[in-house]
Amino acid sequence: MPELPEVEVVRRGLARWVRGRTITGVEILDARSIRRHAPGPEDLRGNLEGARVLDVARRGKFLWMPMVEPSAPDAAPPFALMAHLGMSGQLLMETPDLPDEKHLKVRFTLSPAADSDGAPMPDELRFVDQRIFGGVFLAGLLPTPDGQPGGLSETGLPLVPAEAAHIARDPLDPAFSFDDFYRRMRARRTGIKRALLDQGLISGVGNIYADEALWAARLHFARPTDTLRRADALRLVEAARDVMLRALEAGGTSFDSLYVNVNGASGYFARSLNAYGREGQPCPRCEAAGLPTLIRRDSFMNRSSYSCPVCQKRPRNGRW
Structure with a gap:
């Protein structure tokens, strides 16, 4: 299983590529990878399409992306897209012209964006998982009891998904006591x-x-x-x-x-x-x-x- 530094590497990479971008499409190729999202595929797709990624946060080995709804772009993010890598989960940024990975499970299409040099960024975020122990799902966000950031991130939102609230802070977290x-x-x-x-x-x-x-x-x-x-x-x-x-x-x-x-x-x-x-x-x-x-x-x-x-x-x- 990936350990904390590996998940933090993923968080930093994701933040660079997806922060501020809108999810324009969700394609679920294997429903087993969204089994933690009880309402099902259509609910996940309906909530994500049109939503904007506010940030990428991490507590321990839990990753989440707070999402801003298009109807209330200035409001506090009501939910997050969570990703658990499990034993073999990968989050890959790809361009649409590249062939699908053998174990591609979920594809997120993102709004166009460019890097600091003006070069186009890849438009697809792909969740690939051979062993299918990981997955992606939506989670509600709760205020942190101490008012500190919910996890390590650039924006430092004092919000944490309910599914990660029981997880203690890690040694790299500035709020670790x-x-x-x-x-x-x-x-x-x-x-x-x-x-x-x-x-x-x-x-x-x-x-x-x-x-x-x-x-x-x-x-x-x-x-x-x-x-x-x-x-x-x-x-x-x-x-x-x-x-x-x-x-x-x-x-x-x-x-x-x-x-x-x-x-x-x-x-x-x-x-x-x-x-x-x-x-x-x-x-x-x-x-x-x-x-x-x-x-x-x-x-x-x-x-x-x-x-x-x-x-x-x-x-x-x-x-x-």
Whole structure:
């Protein structure tokens, strides 16, 4: 599944290509990709055609585009087009002359627009999904309880879709509160990696970035949250933020060849990972110190967790 930096790459690409444009046509080629929109295809098409994309926002791995209705262009956006990429979803900007992708599910036609150099922008936004775990749907927008932006975006609207309101803010969100995270994490009485993967506590930290942040913070994944000092927790959050920012610069970490960003370019951050997927390879930190320590893999929540047995010591009272 794409992780937060990959979804943020998509958000930034989408914002560049679709913000301010009107949806002039909606073609649904596979109704399974709009199954989350209970009223059905005609309702989705009827609400979107003629509506203008105000912005592209993200909270955790949830993407949405607030839509302005043509009859009330200056009013607050009443709904958003949400996109969930699932395991293999792609949002691609294409020109109509290019052939359809094999797994094209939904096509959105956009009003004509030009880039800063005056060159025409592609007119089609295509949702492609081989495994059909993702999808697009419409969602109502609610005011945020704290009055802060609903998610990361250029306009910073204090609105969030009801379907994403339960998702906590992520480390890249300017409105993320470390104090709130630390208080709630200490109360969980669980292992620190389980807490990192809890989207109601802190969003966007998937398996890859959890392992990388824990390695950078020198913390074992089974360390009990109620034993974590404030300085340790702060170091962990800063490590998660740092690894995500570095991944953003590289375009993401995905190991899945199906994942590409909005322009079709894969990320390359996987080449810079220090722990994840490196079982039996030297720990970069120990190797630099002259210690022949190998990264180990442990089974964790039906997945794998990678750590260094020397600089991430396993706690005696660990919680998995």
